[in-house]
Amino acid sequence: MSTNIKSVERALDILLYLNRHEEPVGISQISKDLGIYKSTVFRTLQTLESQHFVEQDKSSGKYGLGVIYISMANKINKYEFYRPFAVRLHAEFNESVNVSILDVSSVDVYRSVIVLKEDSKSNILSVSPKIGSIMDCYCSSVGKCLLAFSPGISERTLKNYKFIKYTVNTISDVPALLAEMKKVREQGYAMDNEEQEIGLTCVGVPILNKKGEAVAAISVSGPTQRLRNHEIKLIVQQLKQTSADISGLL
Incomplete structure (x- = not known):
């Protein structure tokens, strides 16, 4: 039977x-x-x-x-293309490197999903999301990049966010988020400036296709003081170069 x-x-x-x-x-x-x-x-x-x-x-x-099915057992061949670039960034800064894509949930809320990760066991963060982890875009560097450079982002949909004030630095309303998106488009990168957790900083840039639209975003994250020691400007420079190298192959 x-x-x-x-x-x-x-x-x-x-x-x-x-x-x-x-x-x-x-x-x-x-x-x-x-x-x-x-x-x-x-x-x-x-x-x-x-x-x-x-x-x-x-x-x-x-x-x-969906992304969870794709990422199960780390069998995410579609995103393995990004691996050498993530490895290169990790080797340079010895910090966590994530590649994320945009996800629109069933209730029409924009979130970012980690599809590839390069990390070191010696540099474990208190917040160290795994592949397949879903995060709100308004408080992550990759999420801000995806919102700023993805086509069809709707202000009406952004209003569906239930903003959680994780720290005093967390964006907590739509006007502030729209202003941040404008800033990200102008400077070409985004920061999570201790917006999810005090002591944790993340710098991200979009990965753009030939139309100038984000297909993904890549970030370097770590303890705030350690990233400052690396110099944020240098991290931004290397992230932008990495993004340009990837985009040139798309």
């Missing part, structure tokens, strides 16, 4: 099905190909999307694999 749980089996069937397709697929096509009722496909996708195993293309309404 089978002990399979039907709902789990359907979810896995859908994930495996999406894995076989390069482009997002609509509910009707999934239902037809897998022989599952549309209503069941819809409910299953909603559950998977809530945990970021799948994501919906907002323009077409179709579904593809």
Whole structure:
């Protein structure tokens, strides 16, 4: 007698099905190909999307694999392209280097997701998020870069944020965030100036495609005093050079 749980089996069937397709697929096509009722496909996708195993293309309404599925077991080949550049930055500063992409949650809130990380066991931070970790954009350097340089960012969507005041430096309203985004666009980099935790600083820059749109962002983070010892200007310079090197290959 089978002990399979039907709902789990359907979810896995859908994930495996999406894995076989390069482009997002609509509910009707999934239902037809897998022989599952549309209503069941819809409910299953909603559950998977809530945990970021799948994501919906907002323009077409179709579904593809989400960042959590992609990053499981560190099998994120799509983002391994960034690895040599992250390794180079880590070797230069011996600080944590993260590559993140923009995620729009099911409730239409912009967040950043870490898809690649280069770190040292000897430099463990009190805040050291893992691959697949999701963070609010308003208080992270990569998040600010993604907001400032991604197309279609909506002020209405930004108003969905429930701003959490992690420290006295944390941005806490939309006007301040919009002003910060303008500043980031002008200077080409962003700072998390102890905005998530006192004593922790992060510097990030966007990685741009040929249209000048952010496809990702890369950052160097560490204890504030250590980053100041490296000189923030030098970190910004090297991050911008790294971003330019990556963009030149896209």
